[in-house]
Amino acid sequence: MLRTGQWAMCRSPPFLLVAVGAAGGRKITCACRRDAGRMDMQQEIDDAGGAPRPPNRRAMLAAFGGAAAGAVGLAGTAPAFAAPAPRPDPPGRRFQGKTVLITGGTSGIGEATARAFAAEGARVFFCGRRAGLGQAVQERIRKEGGQATYIQADVRDPRRLRRFVDETARAGGGRIDIAFNNAGIGLPARPIHELDHRDWENVHLTNDRGVYLSIKYEVPHMLRAGGVIICTASWSTRPGGAAYTAGKRAIMGIVEVAALDYGDRGIRVNAIVPGTTDTPFVRPGGLSDAMWEEFKRAWGPLNVNALKRMAEPWEIARAVLALSTDEFGYMTGSAVEVAGGPPRGGPMVMPPGFPGPR
Numbered sequence: 001m002l003r004t005g006q007w008a009m010c011r012s013p014p015f016l017l018v019a020v021g022a023a024g025g026r027k028i029t030c031a032c033r034r035d036a037g038r039m040d041m042q043q044e045i046d047d048a049g050g051a052p053r054p055p056n057r058r059a060m061l062a063a064f065g066g067a068a069a070g071a072v073g074l075a076g077t078a079p080a081f082a083a084p085a086p087r088p089d090p091p092g093r094r095f096q097g098k099t100v101l102i103t104g105g106t107s108g109i110g111e112a113t114a115r116a117f118a119a120e121g122a123r124v125f126f127c128g129r130r131a132g133l134g135q136a137v138q139e140r141i142r143k144e145g146g147q148a149t150y151i152q153a154d155v156r157d158p159r160r161l162r163r164f165v166d167e168t169a170r171a172g173g174g175r176i177d178i179a180f181n182n183a184g185i186g187l188p189a190r191p192i193h194e195l196d197h198r199d200w201e202n203v204h205l206t207n208d209r210g211v212y213l214s215i216k217y218e219v220p221h222m223l224r225a226g227g228v229i230i231c232t233a234s235w236s237t238r239p240g241g242a243a244y245t246a247g248k249r250a251i252m253g254i255v256e257v258a259a260l261d262y263g264d265r266g267i268r269v270n271a272i273v274p275g276t277t278d279t280p281f282v283r284p285g286g287l288s289d290a291m292w293e294e295f296k297r298a299w300g301p302l303n304v305n306a307l308k309r310m311a312e313p314w315e316i317a318r319a320v321l322a323l324s325t326d327e328f329g330y331m332t333g334s335a336v337e338v339a340g341g342p343p344r345g346g347p348m349v350m351p352p353g354f355p356g357p358r
């Protein structure tokens, strides 16, 4: 249990902030919450019955590091390494007329990939559970001049998943050219003996069985004309992350075997392995953009060997698009790391002046 003034990184893969502190005479508690597979920052402000309010920067810094670290701040502790802005002009129309299927396209990496494919002429069909987000992403892509259709489906539900895949193929004239099997969830960190088997099962139903079923249903629509399948894996190995780590490694195994199964049918199957990427998967809810940017600036140099910063979702998307082209026609059964450098190994490091992870 954290005490007032302490903070720590939650050991959920990849990570999540947890902060407890006191600022301006008010007690602030921020805790992880997992709801329908998502993580949110839950904030309670105990100021004699006052209503919860969004955290301000000073309060959050104080909460992250206690009074001393809050006074020092993060800004002066690390150089600013910014991601280059995405090129406004897509590199071309490489996917004109192609049918692209994406699982987990309502947010983060999947959303960025859907937008990138659509910007290059693909007809994109994507799923996710949250219809509101799905429709908003669909709307955004159409406003950007692309073609996208959201179909609600949960990858844990074989019937709904199959319907999503079959509807995509029907709209694509009987074929799917490219499938990006990306849907995934994390889990609050727990050592194995404390891990509830239902949580274990939920992660595996989503992350690796979801990929197995996606491939199972996609391949029949690729056997005639070939295709490309890319699955989102991870090298994450963190204390308390057994379910996530096992599921993501299982995806690499599935990818290798699928490459062998379908290599002579013109279907290439690869895994993309993102490093820590700035998506809702890792960003706690309730943080202002400025505070999140500040944290990222301090975190990157300590945790990303070469490029010293988190990835932006569009950077992972660009790699997925590249792998989908014939430029990589001889690559199959591979796990392609897009992680800003060789793995650092060991636990995540916290910015200086702050207590380390528990």
Ligand SMILES: NC(=O)c1ccc[n+]([C@@H]2O[C@H](COP(=O)([O-])OP(=O)(O)OC[C@H]3O[C@@H](n4cnc5c(N)ncnc54)[C@H](OP(=O)(O)O)[C@@H]3O)[C@@H](O)[C@H]2O)c1
Pocket (backbone or CB within 6 Å): 014, 037, 103, 104, 105, 106, 107, 108, 109, 110, 127, 128, 129, 130, 131, 133, 153, 154, 155, 156, 182, 183, 184, 185, 186, 206, 232, 233, 234, 273, 274, 275, 276, 277, 278, 279, 280, 281, 282
């Ligand atoms: N961000 C990172 O640092 C990082 C690093 C390595 C690997 N990854 C992997 O990258 C993938 C995308 O994650 P992200 O970072 O983009 O996080 P995100 O923004 O939370 O996106 C996750 C996506 O998966 C979908 N999803 C989750 N459970 C689903 C289910 N049962 N059925 C259908 N869709 C489901 C979500 O949609 P709904 O909630 O609407 O269902 C959402 O679209 C995941 O597989 C994750 O493990 C992420």
